[in-house]
Every structure is written in structure tokens, then in C-alpha cells.
Amino acid sequence: MSGLGDVSLVDVDETVLEQLLELAKRDASPDEVAPPLGGPGWNLERTAWFFSYHRAAAHGLDGDAGEKTWGILAGGVLAGSIRLRRVESGDGVAVADTGIWLGRSFRSQGIGTAALRLVLHEARKAGIVQVTARTLTGNLGAQRVLASAGAVLTPDDDGTVNAVVVL
């Protein structure tokens, strides 16, 4: 486990995975946590995706999925999840993409900012030199979190903003 003040990252084992799904169902919108699969709500398809996604990511950045997910703990309580995924850069540069969600009751308390700093530290340790993220133009919270980590934000024509942090 790695920590920053009251916020730390924990590996997603089967216990954390069950708790993350409970948190997502109770305190987040399904679309903030998983792709829009099988219609609204936590239907079977979306739930199956959630389990297989996190289990594949349990093998880490150097596993087959090239991805790792963590649970975010705030004061020891599970608050959300953050991920890193290797992406092809085309020029041999080690690049990873990140994404994050917190339960509603944990937002706007600095937890997202702290979790992103921790994941950038994990990326550096793994030899990643650039971390990217993409969010909606209207998602000001995500943009603030990314900007405070030093990201350069570039709006695209499709209503999204591309963020790049050079480590």
C-alpha cells in the first residue's frame, strides 16, 4: 500500500472488488464507473465487465492487460478507484492512460488530487514518462485535478479535453 496523508492506494483483491461494486452501486452513477453496456443500471453485462476488468488488471502494468487498478482509501475507508493502462505511443516512449472515480460522498475533499499524485508516483516507479487522460469539457472537477498535477489540457472538437502529464 502507498499513501499520501490520509489517502492511500490499495490493490484490488476479491474483497476490495466486492466493496468497490457496493460503493459504485450506492454512491456513483454507473456511467462514471463502467462503459454503457446492456442498458441502464448495474445489469448483468455491466456487472460482468466490472469483475473481469478489475481481475485482468490485477496482473499489473506488465500483465497481459497492460493495466493496473487500485482502490482509493481515504482515512482507511474505500472511496473509489483509479487506474493506469499502458498505451501505444508509436515512438517507443512509455505512456500510460489514467482514469478515476470517487463515490459522491468523497468528492471535493482533495481525495482525487491526492490519488492522482499517488498514481503518478506509481507510474514513475514503473518507468512511465508520460500519463494521459481524457475527460468531458464539462467535467471541471476532473480538469482541476489534472491541471494541479501539472497536466497540459487541450480541448478537442468532440466535447472532450485531452490531458498530458510529463513525468
Ligand SMILES: CC(C)(COP(=O)(O)OP(=O)(O)OC[C@H]1O[C@@H](n2cnc3c(N)ncnc32)[C@H](O)[C@@H]1OP(=O)(O)O)[C@@H](O)C(=O)NCCC(=O)NCCS
Ligand atoms: C473528478 C473527480 C475524480 C475529482 O476528484 P475530487 O476529489 O472531487 O477533486 P478534489 O477535491 O481533489 O478537487 C480538485 C479541484 O477541483 C475542484 N473541483 C472538484 N469538483 C469540482 C466540480 N464538480 N466543479 C468544479 N470544480 C471542482 C476543487 O475545488 C479543487 O479545486 P482547487 O484545486 O482549486 O482546490 C471526482 O469528482 C469524481 O470522481 N467524479 C466522478 C467521476 C469522474 O468524473 N471521473 C473523471 C473522469 S476522467
